[in-house]
Amino acid sequence: MSIQKTIVSLALGTTMFASGFGVTAPDSGYGIFSAFSITASAADNGTGVYKVNTASGLNIRSGPGTGYSKLGAATKGTQFTVTKTQNGWGYGIIKCTNGSKTGWACLQYCTKTGNSDNERSVNYKVKITTKAGLNMRSQANTESSKMGAIPYNTTVTITKECNGFGYTNYSGKNGWICLQYTAKISGNDNPQPGTVVEYPLRGARCSWRGFNNSTWSWSENRYGSGHTTERVYHLGLDLTSTNSSVYACAAGTVVACSSSASGANGRYVIIKHNIGGKTVYSFYAHLSSVNVKNGQSVNTNTKIGVVGGSGYGKNSYYGTHLHFAIMDTLWTNGAYYGYSTKFSGNAKYYGGVTYYNPKFVVENDRLP
Known part of the structure; x- marks a missing residue:
């Protein structure tokens, strides 16, 4: 048996894996490849909307590297918004098989589908988790004007996502809230469009x-x-x-x-x-x-x-x-x-x- 050697020049921080010898891809769940390979991390494409493209799923971790603890795993096709990047990893709120997690994903196993300023339509409910309440802002960032505050433990419907923020309506006003300080309602993690049902009175x-x-x-x-x-x-x-x-x-x-x-x-x-x-x-x-x-x-x-x-x-x-x-x-x-x-x-x-x-x-x- 002969083994073909390939010599490549790798930048500092490059991820390597040899799945032909049964080594698991660093953040792609699991899988065995047919040939020995050395793969460099994907270029940093910046913040934006990404989609998981590995059939075996993608591990979500507490920090930008495989040495950090695993929070959960996202299945192929899962979309999420990356609000910051580091060494080829992207940070955001990501739907996993065990619920939505705020963590890091290796962007080598994802495809960028849109820029960070692109909104995507969603339809799910969240509950405010901060005791002091959560500010609602005019745009999807913390620098924009404050439109009011949503009290702790209040349930609202998110209809759009952008840059880790969710668009919602509360007390007759529309605005953006930071999804990091919310929790998706158990059992309704990703309801299909048109099935979200609300009480007809706010605070009913x-x-x-x-x-x-x-x-x-x-x-x-x-x-x-x-x-x-x-x-x-x-x-x-x-x-x-x-x-x-x-x-x-x-x-x-x-x-x-x-x-x-x-x-x-x-x-x-x-x-x-x-x-x-x-x-x-x-x-x-x-x-x-x-x-x-x-x-x-x-x-x-x-x-x-x-x-x-x-x-x-x-x-x-x-x-x-x-x-x-x-x-x-x-x-x-x-x-x-x-x-x-x-x-x-x-x-x-x-x-x-x-x-x-x-x-x-x-x-x-x-x-x-």
Whole structure:
């Protein structure tokens, strides 16, 4: 057997591997190559959007080198934004098989797909992890003007990424937050576009329980307790908040709305959605005003109305609140009762309609 020798000149810090002898590539998961090879690290292409191109995956580490601890592994095709580079390694927030990690990836095993000033569309939820809250800025950097702060433990939806920042809406304002100080919601690490579901009120709480008590259930009555008599269990949620603006709970199309204040539901909006491949409808009742029209396309940043002032949402009845429900059947006249006898679980068939627990759908981005 003959071995062909190749002599090359390598710069300081160059990575070498000989996979023909069973040596693992330094940061490409695993794999055996057919020939002895000496490979120099990829040139530093600067910050930007990169994509993992190794079939075996890519190890993400706590520092710019193989001597640092492994945080996780990203699969082939994973895209991430590099905000700084060092010796052929890139730093950013990267989706791994064990969750999103903030760490370093060897750029030798990645392909640059865009510049750092290029935005990419995403759709997922994060929770603010800093006790002092997180600043929201006008651009994807810390030098731009501050637009406000999002409180600790608040959940928001990220719709774009750029330079390690995420674009979101909070309290009626759009801006950028540093994703290093957030955590993706467990179980919803990378939901498909169109499946993100939000509460229609920012900072929503159930009006049946105390405003600061979030331990509520859709199967309880408005007093927060259960009975065995008929029609006391709610098949929706009555929500209240310090913010009166009502937003679409998910991307969809307005299929019915009413500006009449009469009847139990008063002014209402009905929106058609596709959640997990199934057509469902969200219902918003007791509005004081309607801001959309039939056929209009909406998303979670579309203001569709304002809370209170019609039907049983008036103070003279049960207090100002928003009635919010999700179901599988469209009744354009808005005649959803939303009450049933005692039940359990997150879906209930009643009066020819299947109602889904909005709390479950919002927290899981899927139907039960």
